[in-house]
Amino acid sequence: MTGQTSNVPVAGVAMTAVGVAVIRARETARADRLYADPLAQAFADAARAGFGEQRWARLTALADQFYEGRTVGVRLVDDRFRAAVDAGIGQFVLLGAGLDTRAFRMDLPARVRIFEIDLPETFAFKEPVLDRVGAVASCGRHVVVADLRSDWQKALLDSGFRTDLPTSWIDEGSLGRLTQQWNQRVVTTLSGLSAPGSLFGASRLIAEPDGARYRELRRMVADVAPDVEVPLEPVAEADFDIERWLGELGWDTEFRSWNEMVAGLGRPVTLPDPRIGTIAAVRRAD
Numbered sequence: 001m002t003g004q005t006s007n008v009p010v011a012g013v014a015m016t017a018v019g020v021a022v023i024r025a026r027e028t029a030r031a032d033r034l035y036a037d038p039l040a041q042a043f044a045d046a047a048r049a050g051f052g053e054q055r056w057a058r059l060t061a062l063a064d065q066f067y068e069g070r071t072v073g074v075r076l077v078d079d080r081f082r083a084a085v086d087a088g089i090g091q092f093v094l095l096g097a098g099l100d101t102r103a104f105r106m107d108l109p110a111r112v113r114i115f116e117i118d119l120p121e122t123f124a125f126k127e128p129v130l131d132r133v134g135a136v137a138s139c140g141r142h143v144v145v146a147d148l149r150s151d152w153q154k155a156l157l158d159s160g161f162r163t164d165l166p167t168s169w170i171d172e173g174s175l176g177r178l179t180q181q182w183n184q185r186v187v188t189t190l191s192g193l194s195a196p197g198s199l200f201g202a203s204r205l206i207a208e209p210d211g212a213r214y215r216e217l218r219r220m221v222a223d224v225a226p227d228v229e230v231p232l233e234p235v236a237e238a239d240f241d242i243e244r245w246l247g248e249l250g251w252d253t254e255f256r257s258w259n260e261m262v263a264g265l266g267r268p269v270t271l272p273d274p275r276i277g278t279i280a281a282v283r284r285a286d
């Protein structure tokens with residue numbers, strides 16, 4: 001094993017990134033995979049020893065429960081990402097990047113620059129693994145160590161982000177974890193940083209925060225035993241009216257239902273609620 005075991009995020013929100021890497025590793029191993037993320041297994045292998053056997057079994061069981069929907073979600077974001085590159089966008093910001101490896105795995109052109117924002121504990125684990133396996137990004141990659149609840153704008157600008165270029169903002173599960181107040185602040189901040197033509201894809205999830213898998217996720221994040229009850233997250237995502245906010249902040253929005261987006265992917269992930277989907281937003285010229 002490596003000497004990184006002490007850096008493994010075994011609890012806290014950064015731990016959720018390990019779960020998503022496990023999901024991407026599982027997808028990558030399939031013959032009918034929707035995408036390939038060869039680095040995901042390296043992250044899973046590096047994390048495993050830090051978790052210990054029982055906790056790892058809990059994490060992988062949880063990843064299994066989220067697998068179908070989450071892995072299709074990765075593919076949908078890949079498709080949006082490529083479409084944005086093809087449309088000429090060169091600046092991307094991952095809000096809560098976790099163990100994302102798009103800078104390495106998508107063969108993106110050198111003109112593309114990806115800014116990865118996440119907490120220090122995420123990068124304390126991620127960067128040594130990338131170094132150890134010798135991963136080389138095909139495009140520009142900027143690590144932005146910041147908490148989205150603090151002044152992440154300064155950290156982003158200090159990393160070389162340009163406000164005069166259109167940006168594609170990617171939220172793949174982080175905004176849903178912030179309180180509504182912080183969601184609003186993040187959206188307001190990114191709107192102020194967005195040149196005309198910028199893109200933002202926000203998920204509208206009708207969360208089941210009381211469901212068994214979400215309860216177990218909260219327990220693992222809080223680092224408590226499987227039978228301990230943990231409080232619900234403060235925001236029900238169904239109340240998160242990002243479409244209206246984006247409109248007021250100068251974005252044109254279009255809702256795309258999840259069922260419509262996954263129709264061609266051949267996976268059993270359609271949902272009974274047609275309100276679930278993505279709000280695709282384009283920044284208007286002022």
Ligand SMILES: C[S@@+](CC[C@H](N)C(=O)[O-])C[C@H]1O[C@@H](n2cnc3c(N)ncnc32)[C@H](O)[C@@H]1O
Pocket residue numbers: 013014015016017020021095096097098099100117118119122146147148149172173174177
């Ligand atoms: C479910 S993971 C998803 C990671 C990545 N987007 C992916 O799909 O693999 C959520 C990520 O958001 C990060 N995150 C949560 N709250 C954050 C905050 N306040 N500031 C920065 N990052 C945060 C976590 O550390 C974690 O890496």
